[in-house]
Amino acid sequence: MDFDADLIRALQEDGRASIRSLAARLGQSRAAVAARLKAMLDDRTVRVVAAVDPVFLGQHVLAHVSIRTDGAVELVAEQLRDMNETVLVSAVGGAHDLVTEVRLGSMEELHDLLATIRAIDGILDINTIIYSTVVKGFFVSEYHGDITLDAIDEALIEQLQADGRQSFRALGDEVRLSPSAVATRVQRLIDGGVIKISAVEARGLAHRQLSMGVGINLGDDDDAVIDALRGGRGVDFAARTLGRFDAIATLVEPSAGALYASLERLRALPGVTRIEAWLHLAVLKEDYARTLRAPLSPE
Template sequence: MQPITRRTNAPRTPQGAADLDEFDAALIRALQADGRASIHDLAIQLGASRDFVAQRMHLLTHGGGLRVVAALDPGFVGHHVLVHAKVEVDGPIAPIAEEVIQLPDAVFVSMTSGPLPLVFESRHGDGHELLDVLDHVRRLPTVRRVLVSTYVEVLKGFFVSHGQTDIVLDRIDYELIAVLQQDGRTSYRALADTVHLSPSSTRARVQRLIDAGVIRIAAIKSGSFSRNRLAIGVGITIDGPPDPIREFVMESPYIDFAVRCHGSYDFIATLVSASSSQLLPAMDAMRGLPGVSALDSWTHYDIVKEDYARTLGRVLVRE
């Protein structure tokens, strides 16, 4: 008599290192889509047990460089000029990176591969502020040149909201944003204790901020990249219609940041995956798109600054 095999819908736990890397990458993508998703919902989405998801979340956020935080919409705080800059350095990169980190307008700084091995993103109220920053960077010792692209439209990104509506914020809203910029998964009970409201009223206020496009709560992965997160920046130059490129970057699961810009490039994107074997076909596909005349790429070795919370102070001062 043959033994009866019982089928079960019980969640499975990844076994090998490769499976675990893929699971962590999927968990990060889920938190990038919704940074406040519950462990229960994440477990259902990823097909794993709640205990396992909680364990991986703990490992990623305690030593794995993963943070779930709220990012303010740049336009809300008066930053209408957003740029991407690549810096050519004659000598070690680290000393120049340390200088750029100190710039209050620089929100992202990364040491990369290629002939221009320092990349930074900065945000400014107007073009004069931008020129001041670029002049400062160009005067730094060993800096040979700075290539700049100005963002026209952010297609994908951590700080991109799904829509914006007019909204008037009060002191309680600012206090909630300040806490969420440090930890986007702070419980509603803890948030309520901070602002002296009920948890239900606090939940409603946070959801209002998200729905209005003031903040977006999502995961960001900082520091050195590991085997479960390889990131490659891509600069695209076009000689035809932009629509095929726009459609590709919006639909690709490997692109977590993309902008339409002018300057050094017409599009800039960041491809992220657990494996180069997934990213290389995506890059080849981009090279074959109609209208793409050139594609430049650089690997992110180490993100040394990722600061999206600094602008809240300026808003509070205005109040």
Template sequence: MPIRHDRASQDRDSDAIDASLVRALQADGRASIHELARTLGVSRDLVSRRLGALVGREGLRVVAALDPGFAGLNVLIHGLVGVDGPARPVAERIAELPDTVFVSMVSGSSPVVFESRHGDTDELHATLAAIRGIPGVRQLRVSTYDALLKEFITAASVTDVRLDRVDHDLIAVLQEDGRASYRTLADTVRLSPSSARARVRRLLDAGVIRIAAIDTGGLSRNRVAVGVGIALRGAAEPVHSYLVATPAVDLAADAHGAYDAIATIVGSTTAGVLKVIEELRALPEVGSLETWAHLDIIKEDYTRTLGRIVRP
């Protein structure tokens, strides 16, 4: 029994460290091992081992994503898909569409949710038509994001800057590996490491790109994620302020359509996520609230926004 207890304690400790490590990498994907160790209050060796395990076994990626507006993607939507029969084939077909950046199988009456980003409404309607044409799709409920209030993969603000081919080449490398060394970046674009560093810093400071961790391996035992659709009955500002200020909220968007606001709440336990949901329900401005638990993330690839600028 003591051995089992010790192993359970070690698992809990590893889960807590992993969750904190992912959070730190979402805040700064290029933070050094030394900086991550200092932030987490653990040894550099432990951070290195846990990061290696997350990347190798859990499918964690640290990548650069281009700001949607900078990439000309001004139409962002969230969709819930009603399905007749098994949901996985539908989710996988939606994930194949080039404009979808997030696809997940969830609990509830609409077992598939997705996000997509488009250059204009013609692209949006083409994607929606393609989804409606997938066998098994029964219903589609769509909300358009009027504004992204909070998103870990998008910078808070963007400065208007002009990119050249060297910038494009740097972003293309960072899209694959956001933690690529400055020596690797320099060799790719034929600059000195100091010049590559300055270029990357300029892109980050301008908000053109954000480098952050994405759990492409889906959900793990230390990550609970619940989506929330909110219908308002009062002013939006108090609800927006709560969503932006709450650390457990990964995504928050002002929207119109099926919902007035949409958020994703994450945590290492269901109790922590439930606490945020209950606090939302207690806000006088919240008229109704619908939730869906993410059960299997099929696609999470925000780097696709880079394609229209860098790649053919």
């Protein structure tokens, strides 16, 4: 058993899980779980944060952009990191040098953004894949379309985007409500699909987890492949796509050998006709936080 990996996976499923429930699930003492979680949070190996569902934010267009540069990637990556539309920017090894995930309100906005990206000095060319359906993703919940937020809800979400494990008492102090009232509001936001609270793990060659992007072309048995991606233990993210691939996935494993084995399992699935992979060398931005309200005026 990999204690850290299993703890992180449990937090990806429920970022606010109690130490007691985590200890019971992992078969460890509460003291051991609390100490290990504190250490990982302190050194930023893991962040537990809330993300607002893209549909709730009006972000109906999600896309993956692969970029080739004509030199060092840092200056290009810096400009991509500064864009509000990017939630992920990563230096990769493969046919491209950088990949970014963008979220926007419309196809027109996507076209405008792609034109802006193409104009960045140092970019040779880009290739865009549009997500038609996200089938697995810790930061895409299922907004039900029937939730209205007030100023207190918005303030709670912004606090949880910074620290998804803040206590209900601490959150209550911020919004001047009792811990029980805060707990009710937070659960309503989660149950309604407005937010998802999950763990973000540092990935890349400098960290304990390696990450690989995979583009997949499918044959007739595409539903079986999608089901396999949805249930795959090493699959961090998966989506049906429009573009040069029929699906795209992110594999996360603790070693090169495990990553290779995970990729081989994908290659062997009936219905997979072709795979293209790229290794995430350094994840330079992974930020799902969005401002929902104007700052409160001091009383």
